[in-house]
Amino acid sequence: MADQPNYDEVIKALQEKYDKIDQDTDDHLYGLLYSKPITYWDYIQTDALLNLQIQRTTLPDEMVFIAYHQINELIFKMILWEISQVAEKEDLDVTFFEGKLMRISRYFDMLSTSFNIMREGMEVEQYMKFRYTLTPASGFQSAQYRLVEFASTELINLIDYRFRKDIDRNTPFVHAFEHLYWQAAGKDHKTGKKSTLLVNFEKRYKDEFLRFMETYNNKNLWTRFKELPEKDQKDKELVKAMRHYDYTVNVSWVMCHYNAAVHYIESGIGDGEATGGSDWKKYMHPKYQKRIFFPELWSADEIKNWGNNL
Ligand code: HEM
Numbered sequence: 001m002a003d004q005p006n007y008d009e010v011i012k013a014l015q016e017k018y019d020k021i022d023q024d025t026d027d028h029l030y031g032l033l034y035s036k037p038i039t040y041w042d043y044i045q046t047d048a049l050l051n052l053q054i055q056r057t058t059l060p061d062e063m064v065f066i067a068y069h070q071i072n073e074l075i076f077k078m079i080l081w082e083i084s085q086v087a088e089k090e091d092l093d094v095t096f097f098e099g100k101l102m103r104i105s106r107y108f109d110m111l112s113t114s115f116n117i118m119r120e121g122m123e124v125e126q127y128m129k130f131r132y133t134l135t136p137a138s139g140f141q142s143a144q145y146r147l148v149e150f151a152s153t154e155l156i157n158l159i160d161y162r163f164r165k166d167i168d169r170n171t172p173f174v175h176a177f178e179h180l181y182w183q184a185a186g187k188d189h190k191t192g193k194k195s196t197l198l199v200n201f202e203k204r205y206k207d208e209f210l211r212f213m214e215t216y217n218n219k220n221l222w223t224r225f226k227e228l229p230e231k232d233q234k235d236k237e238l239v240k241a242m243r244h245y246d247y248t249v250n251v252s253w254v255m256c257h258y259n260a261a262v263h264y265i266e267s268g269i270g271d272g273e274a275t276g277g278s279d280w281k282k283y284m285h286p287k288y289q290k291r292i293f294f295p296e297l298w299s300a301d302e303i304k305n306w307g308n309n310l
Pocket residue numbers: 068069072073118119137138139140141142145182185257260261262264265274275276277278279280283284
């Protein structure tokens with residue numbers, strides 16, 4: 001006969017659990033009598049999820065655009081989830097750090113290798129039509145993308161090169177915020193006036209960004225890496241994983257994104273302008289901004305040639 005489950009043991013453990021939070025165990029057991037058995041669709045919330053793809057036009061390929069962006073946002077969420085575990089970890093060690101970093105990297109690798117879904121997966125003619133209904137919005141307004149950056153590196157590495165010498169750890173966050181590299185995409189470079197794209201983005205997220213910047217100031221991936229013992233900071237596999245992540249986010253993904261933009265915006269259809277209105281060709285290519293999360297892990301030559309040969 002199969003082993004009988006030891007109910008007494010389970011009941012005792014449940015009682016201990018509920019006693020700790022001043023709850024009656026029998027109430028919770030009665031609740032079990034009436035609770036619905038779980039199904040896949042209730043658990044995964046498939047109905048809710050599959051009702052979130054709302055087109056603004058009649059063009060079928062707009063569905064690809066919406067769904068792929070949503071998939072990206074879900075993956076950004078998973079990346080932030082893993083980073084927050086490194087940020088919060090007490091007694092952080094090299095094995096934990098490396099394991100999480102590999103998870104984060106795999107997500108970003110997936111975003112890079114799948115980007116052809118954007119580049120090849122929509123008809124240029126359709127894209128160039130439905131994008132008219134998206135102005136002045138842009139993926140630039142993805143808040144989670146910005147959070148991934150804040151959580152990955154020291155703030156100084158996200159500051160526009162032109163202003164780095166005037167900014168340090170004592171600079172108030174509101175001031176640093178105005179000099180983040182991405183401010184350049186949303187400002188008229190002659191007058192400094194902010195575009196609607198940027199004004200809307202800040203109205204919605206600036207307060208949250210400032211809080212997040214402060215929170216991650218001392219527990220982003222780089223500061224946590226620097227807290228590891230010297231010998232762990234030299235661990236070959238960990239350094240390789242850090243460099244891989246940096247390169248994937250700041251070169252591979254950026255190039256896939258740039259190439260998709262060239263494919264559509266320079267297709268000869270339309271005016272060559274970005275929906276967000278930036279000077280996009282200069283802004284998006286990695287060789288101009290040389291965004292690098294972990295500059296100490298790259299040689300002077302590697303930094304000098306960042307994105308140059310692409
Ligand atoms: C056909 C596909 C795409 C095109 C043509 C495109 C085009 C652009 C352009 C031109 C910009 C510069 C800002 C502006 O709009 O003026 C931009 C920024 C941005 N887009 Fe896209 N994009 C595409 C897909 C995506 C996808 C799938 C994502 C994922 C969420 C995304 C996320 C971003 C982000 C995060 C920025 C800001 C990047 C930065 O600050 O360097 N884009 N995009």
